[in-house]
Amino acid sequence: xxxxxxxxxxxxxxxxxxxxxxxxxxxxxxxxxxxxxxxxxxxxxxxxxxxxxxxxxxxxxxxxxxxxxxxxxxxxxxxxxxxxxxxxxxxxxxxxxxxxxxxxxxxxxxxxxxxxxxxxxxxxxxxxxxxxxxxxxxxxxxxxxxxxxxxxxxxxxxxxxxxxxxxxxxxxxxxxxxxxxxxxxxxxxxxxxxxxxxxxxxxxxxxxxxxxxxxxxxxxxxxxxxxxxxxxxxxxxxxxxxxxxxxxxxxxxxxxxxxxxxxxxxxxxxxxxxxxxxxxxxxxxxxxxxxxxxxxxxxxxxxxxxxxxxxxxxxxxxxxxxxxxxxxxxxxxxxxxxxxxxxxxxxxxxxxxxxx
Amino acid sequence: xxxxxxxxxxxxxxxxxxxxxxxxxxxxxxxxxxxxxxxxxxxxxxxxxxxxxxxxx
Numbered sequence: 001x002x003x004x005x006x007x008x009x010x011x012x013x014x015x016x017x018x019x020x021x022x023x024x025x026x027x028x029x030x031x032x033x034x035x036x037x038x039x040x041x042x043x044x045x046x047x048x049x050x051x052x053x054x055x056x057x058x059x060x061x062x063x064x065x066x067x068x069x070x071x072x073x074x075x076x077x078x079x080x081x082x083x084x085x086x087x088x089x090x091x092x093x094x095x096x097x098x099x100x101x102x103x104x105x106x107x108x109x110x111x112x113x114x115x116x117x118x119x120x121x122x123x124x125x126x127x128x129x130x131x132x133x134x135x136x137x138x139x140x141x142x143x144x145x146x147x148x149x150x151x152x153x154x155x156x157x158x159x160x161x162x163x164x165x166x167x168x169x170x171x172x173x174x175x176x177x178x179x180x181x182x183x184x185x186x187x188x189x190x191x192x193x194x195x196x197x198x199x200x201x202x203x204x205x206x207x208x209x210x211x212x213x214x215x216x217x218x219x220x221x222x223x224x225x226x227x228x229x230x231x232x233x234x235x236x237x238x239x240x241x242x243x244x245x246x247x248x249x250x251x252x253x254x255x256x257x258x259x260x261x262x263x264x265x266x267x268x269x270x271x272x273x274x275x276x277x278x279x280x281x282x283x284x285x286x287x288x289x290x291x292x293x294x295x296x297x298x299x300x301x302x303x304x305x306x307x308x309x310x311x312x313x314x315x316x317x318x319x320x321x322x323x324x325x326x327x328x329x330x331x332x333x334x335x336x337x338x339x340x341x342x343x344x345x346x347x348x349x350x351x352x353x354x355x356x
Numbered sequence: 357x358x359x360x361x362x363x364x365x366x367x368x369x370x371x372x373x374x375x376x377x378x379x380x381x382x383x384x385x386x387x388x389x390x391x392x393x394x395x396x397x398x399x400x401x402x403x404x405x406x407x408x409x410x411x412x413x
Binding site: 083085086088190195197283287293294300302 | 360361368375376383385391394
């Protein structure tokens with residue numbers, strides 16, 4: 001089997017020098033090597049988030065993304081790729097308000113501060129992503145703020161009581177990610193970071209109709225477990241023997257036939273909503289440990305408007321955005337001002353004249 | 357298209373691959389793409405383009 005990987009990596013650019021020392025101090029058997037004989041076909045890793053002590057420099061060298069191993073592709077600080085008609089966008093890093101408006105100023109040798117700030121997202125990358133067409137999948141390392149309202153937040157707080165304070169302050173997650181969610185309305189949104197599985201279903205039409213500026217939570221009975229019915233198959237390592245959760249459409253389904261029919265109907269209704277582009281299925285997963293929900297497989301249809309290719313491909317509009325914004329990329333603490341919407345209208349790459 | 361999604365990696369590529377292999381054989385499914393949500397925690401070896409996983413203590 002060969003699978004490709006796409007990574008979202010915020011945490012991978014850590015200080016290379018530091019890491020080298022760490023590796024040298026360890027015996028060879030402690031290290032695993034991944035060569036071209038790798039196990040999966042294609043892995044997109046947007047590696048996000050970073051424990052500061054890891055190794056960011058390797059990924060900083062690939063600011064715009066790229067292959068970090070034969071089958072492992074890193075999406076970059078922000079990035080968009082397509083594969084078999086599915087568009088995947090990602091934002092690497094976590095949100096910290098006090099670093100958000102800075103340039104990408106970190107450079108070797110890193111200080112204790114810059115070792116951490118290098119993993120924090122910047123307005124530059126979020127602004128670029130705000131200009132893309134709605135992708136099929138969006139990945140962010142930390143959760144969009146407010147997403148808890150669209151899932152079983154009571155159950156979430158039961159499992160993670162210490163989230164309550166951040167939720168009440170509106171700080172559980174990333175505010176820029178929430179704005180991207182509201183703007184782009186992707187079909188799927190995947191996150192990690194908080195080390196707990198959580199699913200949510202956002203009906204953007206209901207949010208828009210709910211009047212309040214920050215969006216309004218959809219009644220739980222419309223969300224709750226039902227959104228998980230879209231998950232075709234579930235696995236969480238040692239969890240195979242566990243019965244499927246309610247509302248979940250497991251491949252090796254243990255649900256009764258009537259349950260299956262009901263779920264099928266519910267899924268059908270939800271599917272129709274998704275095809276309008278006005279709903280988003282959110283799924284956050286745990287970290288890779290035994291008995292934890294860290295892995296899930298979904299069946300995602302290709303978007304007919306996306307060019308189909310069996311190879312991992314660049315998204316043309318993203319390339320245009322990247323080229324247009326490259327002159328505005330700042331490596332200083334105080335970044336260059338970003339172009340206004342009016343200025344952007346004059347950029348032929350983004351807005352071709354006469355459709356050319 | 358079958359897409360596998362994984363949360364934080366924490367250098368556990370071996371364990372993730374093993375789980376994915378087992379899941380695929382149990383369900384007779386072939387996954388096209390694996391998405392990893394961050395905390396990759398690997399080091400690049402610039403010369404040979406390989407990755408070394410740094411195991412957390």
